[in-house]
Amino acid sequence: MTPWYRHIIDLLYPPLCASCGVQRPLDHHIFCLDCINELPETGFHQYAENPFTSHFKGRIDLKTGAAFLYFSRGGGTQRLLHQIKYNNQPELIVTIGKWYGKQLLQSELWNEIDIVVPVPLHWKKQRKRGYNQSAVFGEGIAEAMGITCQKNALRRSTHDKSLTGMKRLERVQTIGSSFVLVNPNLVKEKHVLLVDDVLTTGATLESCALALASAKIASLRMVTIATGEL
Numbered sequence: 507m508t509p510w511y512r513h514i515i516d517l518l519y520p521p522l523c524a525s526c527g528v529q530r531p532l533d534h535h536i537f538c539l540d541c542i543n544e545l546p547e548t549g550f551h552q553y554a555e556n557p558f559t560s561h562f563k564g565r566i567d568l569k570t571g572a573a574f575l576y577f578s579r580g581g582g583t584q585r586l587l588h589q590i591k592y593n594n595q596p597e598l599i600v601t602i603g604k605w606y607g608k609q610l611l612q613s614e615l616w617n618e619i620d621i622v623v624p625v626p627l628h629w630k631k632q633r634k635r636g637y638n639q640s641a642v643f644g645e646g647i648a649e650a651m652g653i654t655c656q657k658n659a660l661r662r663s664t665h666d667k668s669l670t671g672m673k674r675l676e677r678v679q680t681i682g683s684s685f686v687l688v689n690p691n692l693v694k695e696k697h698v699l700l701v702d703d704v705l706t707t708g709a710t711l712e713s714c715a716l717a718l719a720s721a722k723i724a725s726l727r728m729v730t731i732a733t734g735e736l
């Protein structure tokens with residue numbers, strides 16, 4: 507429940523748009539109208555095959571996949587991602603997750619999902635930041651879909667090698683060996699939605715997908731908050 511003083515604070519200092527930080531957000535929203543109109547949505551989720559899924563073709567068995575936004579340098583998303591990454595605003599990411607979850611449900615490609623599994627953050631990073639944004643995004647999506655988010659299904663092991671200079675396969679194998687399924691029965695025979703924050707090389711998602719496949723899941727879909735140009 508919102509504490510009583512929150513209403514007074516909001517009255518004196520109305521919250522500003524989560525993207526531009528200048529204008530007032532629309533009612534029941536986190537962005538202003540200008541920012542909503544400018545939001546670089548990919549629309550990938552409406553197509554079973556799209557640039558996101560092509561990125562993983564031949565690498566993993568993927569039912570479908572999508573990124574919510576394009577991450578473009580200097581654009582609105584970069585500002586938004588900066589807010590997400592550095593301003594310690596888990597509520598903002600939950601809201602974005604719920605928003606995207608509702609969009610996903612409008613497409614029949616996404617309506618058989620049983621469980622959301624976020625990519626785990628390295629414990630050192632999590633301790634520094636206080637939360638895992640992939641997990642928070644996943645919780646928002648799961649809430650919108652009325653299913654559970656199993657944020658402890660996957661675990662990173664503690665050893666780390668630098669991935670710089672490695673070939674793709676080498677990188678996947680190194681990262682792959684560092685993800686462990688904590689309890690395979692949690693995901694066995696389930697339609698799984700794997701969630702991460704940003705799609706870059708895809709090596710992390712690919713490694714998590716391989717760990718999930720070892721538990722004989724029913725199907726795999728993946729989403730991220732954002733992606734670069736694919």
Ligand SMILES: [Zn+2]
Pocket residue numbers: 523524525526527528529537538539540541542
């Ligand atoms: Zn705005």
